[in-house]
Amino acid sequence: MGHTPADANRDALRAANLRRLLNPASIAFIGGRSIAGAVQRCRDFGFTGDIYLVNPTHAEIDGVRCHASIAGLPSAPDAVFVAVPAVQTVSVVRDLAARGAGGAIAYASGFSEMGGDGTALQATLLETAGEMAVLGPNCYGLLNGLNGSALWPVAHGAARVDEGVAVITQSGNLAYNLSMSSRTVPFAYLVSVGNQAMIDVAQLIDAFLDNRKVRAIGVHLEGLTNVHAFSAAAARALAKGVPIVALKSGVSKLGAQLALSHTSSLAGSDALYDALFKRLGVIRVKDPVSLVETLKFLSLAGVPKNGKLAALATSGGDAGLVADLAETHGIEFPPVTSQGRAALQQVLPAYANIANPLDFTTTPWGNPDAMRVCCDALLSDDPGAAIMILDYPKESTGEHPDCDIAAHAFADSARRYGVTGAIISVFPDLTPPDHAAQMAAVGVAPLQGLSEGIAAIGAAMWYGATRSRILEADSLSALPVLQAGQGTGSSCLYDEWDSKRMLAEYGLTVPASELVPPADAPAAAQRLGFPVCVKVVSEQLPHKTEAGAVALKLDSPQAVAQAVERMTQSVAQYAPEVKVKRILVERMASAPILELIVGVKREDDFGLALVLGSGGVLVELIRDTATLLLPVREEDVRAALLGLKLGPLLTGYRGGRHADLDAVARNIMAIAKFAQAHADRLMELDVNPLLVLEHDAVAVDALIRLDA
Incomplete structure (x- = not known):
């Protein structure tokens, strides 16, 4: 049965309710005594809307009033965190749907990831939800750094932001650890999707694309429930210029098995995911740290306008490392211009090697004007991105003020010349939080770790070039993957002769050939011209070489006759059920490149x-x-x-x-x-x-x- 008008209407209502869930004005928590802490976490996060507790056995929990039933709530909540066991979750969701709630987060496990009865229970959950949006089940929840709503079971470390990234993950623990990371990533949203029973990754991407405050989207995947929907959503993201960064697990054989058992989603072929991401301009990363650093660069600094990089370093060793790492990502280093060279000669010692990457030596260190000259010399010639390698030593050294001078000189030059900028520490732990916050506030990404930082910049450059290529070719409409039929389970295998004829009708070049009975093969070879090859043709013999059913470079009728006899005997031994009735005779092609x-x-x-x-x-x-x-x-x-x-x-x-x-x-x-x-x-x-x-x-x- 196709998608009916009723289905379309339900989907539209669910999409609207998903937006209520993601951006709630009112929240309810349903569960035992532990839910009282959630109220305080929301208040601490700055949520100013209504918050309700629902518990039928307690009048209050830790001083917070409880409502005895969902029906007794003062109003229908936009978002509800449901922290009750799996079977009870179904009845709670039914009552929420009847009350007109926007959406619910089903925290409990025990659904399709368990198989058997769990799969049936999940189907019942979806049926009872009606038009309400349900995230999960078996998921950790949702943080909204834009309005302070925290539909989350425990403490988190996320901060309020004005704009930032939306991260969608199938792992609750990864979501928790991301919220606790100290890498200055502005999380506008952090969502754990669990089993994706109703709301999947594609629907969340679509919802986030409608929010102008989401500058980039991160996705951690074990598998996609709907590749075509993801493809369409990613194409829309590409059109809007909102980069998607994907961390796909399940690459190894063992990883794929774990993904299948963990959230009941098939990991699929890694090569196909790779092809999908490249096709859609989705940046692929290999680990959580790279995910974080790439999202940070895209959200705070933006997409470079070209693949050229200007780099300043505090030592020749760092400059060499940058050059080596950038080469693996296809990043170009434009040479220093004659004007830039002249300016640098005024502030650098005679022994300085004026090049890009630039080791600016210790001479301008601590001098704001000299540092600005160094930065201007490299950033004024329109590079796509610029970086300064800067590791802060321990505060006890007293060198932080000099580091600040270099960082702010760089940030000022990047702003004046409209260059996408980043400060990168070689060692991740040598980026002080206050420095990172200052750089983020002025649009310079504080990247932590030289390898991950350069990879993030290379990925952003690849995204920019890929998006430009697709838009220039006007091929956005061709991006969603082709939907194939489902099949009946039975199939028909065509032999080489028929397969070639079918493909030739579409323009495939095939050799001059004849299909003849075995006795006629020598005459057919004579007509085609030598040398020829001969093959046994049978749909029962798809792998002819193993059966000895191919002979090449035959240069006479006698050689053809002898080859046919040999092949007939070989096939009789290899596959006695196959009767040699047809021989394909083809003119041999010349030696290939x-x-x-x-x-x-x-x-x-x-x-x-x-x-x-x-x-x-x-x-x-x-x-x-x-x-x-x-x-x-x-x-x-x-x-x-x-x-x-x-x-x-x-x-x-x-x-x-x-x-x-x-x-x-x-x-x-x-x-x-x-x-x-x-x-x-x-x-x-x-x-x-x-x-x-x-x-x-x-x-x-x-x-x-x-x-x-």
């Missing part, structure tokens, strides 16, 4: 994915592949090809032949067009190898499996 494998794999959540890689005997050895989600653009195919480990072979590596890249891209796009045209039925497609030639490309083997 490279063999490629081009395949399409189907994933229920991701639709169809195009996989490109080095083919032939190298497939398993070097695992040189790239994955692109359909629909795909030709420029993305070209970039993926050139990004392979063996990609340099396509462009004349070390004086070698240049491949016909146009022909290669055209053939891959033909495969993609076939896949998109058969998205409702395609289960599997494999072209291996696609021979890359100097003046063409040709597919010499293919296999297609369609849903029956």
Whole structure:
């Protein structure tokens, strides 16, 4: 059954109620004696709206009045924290829906993550919620740093902010630890989603995109419940210029197993998630610290306008480290201009090496005017971003004032020249909180840790370049992933002859060939012209090489006849059930520059994915592949090809032949067009190898499996 008008109306009401939940004017807490502390936490956080306690057995808890029932509340609360056992949670949510509450956080575990009865209980929870928005179950809650609402079971360390980042995580413990971190990240929202029974990551992204105070969105994923919805939400974020930073766990085999059991969400293929994020301009990070530092840079400093970096350091060693780290992220260092060089020569000693990154030596240290000259010299030439490497020593050294002079000179130059700026400490613990707060207040990101800081800047530059490329190509509408059919469970495998004919109709280049009975193979070879190859054709024999059902480089009718006889005997031993009735005779292609494998794999959540890689005997050895989600653009195919480990072979590596890249891209796009045209039925497609030639490309083997 499709999405009915009634479904659409319910979804719209839930979306409105989700916004009530995220930005409440009134809050209720339902549970035992421990909930009284939540009231004080909200007041300490600065929440000024109404707060109610609901408990049927206590008139008051720790001096806070309790209401005996949900029906007896003075008004329907916008947001409710439900801290009762799983079975009781269902009845509480039913009463809240009847009262007209906006949304609820279901804190209890014991739902679908447990399987069995828990899955049924979660379904009942959704049914009883009606139009109300429910976050969880099995989730930690929600912090709103903009209005001070803390729907949270314990203490937290978040601070009030005027604007900042929204972070969505499937791990309650990670949410708690993020709130306690001392890395100066402005949390506008911190949300734990648990099982995502009703409200998933995509819906939260959509809601946050409607809030102008959210400058960036962080997402910690174990798995997505709706890839297509996430894709659409991320495309909307890209259009609005709100960066998304994703930390995806479940990469390892063990990690994937843990994700499946933890919140009942499938981790999926990491390569497909990687392809999804690249397609949508989603920044991917590898660990929580990188997540925090990247979000901090984006929210406080912003997105650099280009990939060029100006760097100032207090030592030559730090300058060298910056140069090395930046190179791995493709960051450019523009040379110091002649005007900048002249200015620096006025304040630096003769032995100073005037370059970018700049070691400004100790000469200008403690001198505000000299420090400003150093900063201006590098920042005035329109770099996309600028950094100063600055580690504060212990306060007892008395050197903090000199460090402050350098930091404020840098911040002043960054503001005057409109440069995205960051102060980076090599060692994370050498960033004092007061210094970090001062820098954040003037729009300079206080990044902690040199490697993580440079990676954050490189990621922000990648985001800016990716967004510009997509917007310039006007391809936002093509970003959401292709939705494939669900399939019936049974399938039809097509042999090589039929597979090639089907793909050729969409533009795939295949060799000149004939399909004949075994006795006619020599004559067919004579007609095609030597050398030829011959193959046994049968849908029961998809892997012909292992069966000895292929013979190459045959140069006479006699050689063809002998090869057919050998193959017939080999197949009889390998697969006695297969009767050799048809032989494919093909003209041999010339020696290729490279063999490629081009395949399409189907994933229920991701639709169809195009996989490109080095083919032939190298497939398993070097695992040189790239994955692109359909629909795909030709420029993305070209970039993926050139990004392979063996990609340099396509462009004349070390004086070698240049491949016909146009022909290669055209053939891959033909495969993609076939896949998109058969998205409702395609289960599997494999072209291996696609021979890359100097003046063409040709597919010499293919296999297609369609849903029956």
